[in-house]
Amino acid sequence: GLRLAAGLWDGFMYDMxxxxxxxxxxxxxxxxxxxxxxxxxxxxxxxxxxxxxxxNLATGDEDSTDNEVNTFVPLYQTTHAPYGIMDFFRLQNMExxxxxxxxxxxxxxxxxxxxxxxxxxxxxxxxxxxxxTKVRTGTKGNEDSFxxxxxxxxxxxxxxxxxQLEGGYAHFFTGSFxxxxxxxxxxxxxYSQITGKF
Numbered sequence: 364g365l366r367l368a369a370g371l372w373d374g375f376m377y378d379m380x381x382x383x384x385x386x387x388x389x390x391x392x393x394x395x396x397x398x399x400x401x402x403x404x405x406x407x408x409x410x411x412x413x414x415x416x417x418x419n420l421a422t423g424d425e426d427s428t429d430n431e432v433n434t435f436v437p438l439y440q441t442t443h444a445p446y447g448i449m450d451f452f453r454l455q456n457m458e459x460x461x462x463x464x465x466x467x468x469x470x471x472x473x474x475x476x477x478x479x480x481x482x483x484x485x486x487x488x489x490x491x492x493x494x495x496t497k498v499r500t501g502t503k504g505n506e507d508s509f510x511x512x513x514x515x516x517x518x519x520x521x522x523x524x525x526x527q528l529e530g531g532y533a534h535f536f537t538g539s540f541x542x543x544x545x546x547x548x549x550x551x552x553x554y555s556q557i558t559g560k561f
Contacts, residue, residue, distance in 0.1 A: 374405040388432045395435035397421040397454050410466040419446065423456030423488030434488055442494050447479045447513040449533045449552050450493040457491070458482040458508075471521040481510040483540060490540070499544050507539035530555040 364382035371377065380399040387393060401417035421435040437454045446452040446459055463477035483490060486508050489497040517531035535550040 374407065375402070376404070377402050382435070384435055391430050391432045393432045395422045395433050397435045397437070399454075410468055413465040414462070415465075416462045417460075419454060419457065419459040419461075420484060421454040421457050423483060423485030425485055425487050427487075433485070436495070440493075444493075446481075446493070447477075447533065447535075448515050448517065448531055448554075449513055449535055449550065451498070451513065451535060451550075452479075452481055452510075453491050453493045453495060455491040455495065456484050456488040458484050473519045475515075475517045475519075477513075477515045477517075479513040479515075481512070481538070483508045483510060486540070499541070501540070501544050503543070506543040509538035510540045511538035512536045525560045527558045527560075528555075529558065 364380060366378070366380040368378040369376065378399070378401050380397075382397045384395040385393050398420045399417070400419075401415055403413060403415035405411065405413040421437070422433050424432060424434040434456055435454065440453055443450055446454065446457070446461075452459070459479060459481050461477065461479040463475055465473060465475040467473050486501050486506050487504060489500040490510055492498050513533055513535045515531060515533035517529065520528045522528055530553075532553045533551070535552075537547040537549055541547040
């Protein structure tokens with residue numbers, strides 16, 4: 364793979380990464396890739412707003428019976444984040460456009476609001492969650508590729524140098540792929556946590 368990251372001007376930065384996988388899986392050849400690009404800027408203004416927009420893509424497999432595996436598999440990805448906070452997606456048969464805004468009212472307090480739009484890169488492959496489990500697989504082959512939209516809000520507060528409080532809420536609006544393949548209720552998730560550093 365290859366990663367490029369740099370600051371350009373006035374708090375504007377970019378981060379780009381390209382990954383390619385090859386080898387063999389049983390008797391099948393592996394030919395898969397992933398791409399990441401994010402642009403972000405921190406503004407010299409009250410609340411120190413930081414705006415980020417990003418695009419992620421990881422290939423899926425067109426035909427599980429041919430001699431080539433095209434599903435990109437993130438070998439060492441964390442099982443939580445960075446593709447939304449609900450753990451519904453990973454960098455595997457996925458296309459994502461996301462945007463977030465972070466503000467810092469005071470030094471120890473930070474708020475982040477975000478929105479993530481998700482598609483399947485290939486509708487003949489499955490939807491995978493953050494642990495790599497197949498959430499749902501289309502059966503007709505003509506399902507729409509749009510899986511859904513996640514909106515989220517996260518608050519962080521540094522209680523001390525060693526202790527951080529964090530809480531968040533997210534809502535997932537199901538898309539047409541979910542509607543085309545079965546039950547399609549929206550989902551809500553809330554969490555709170557305390558992190559200690561030693």
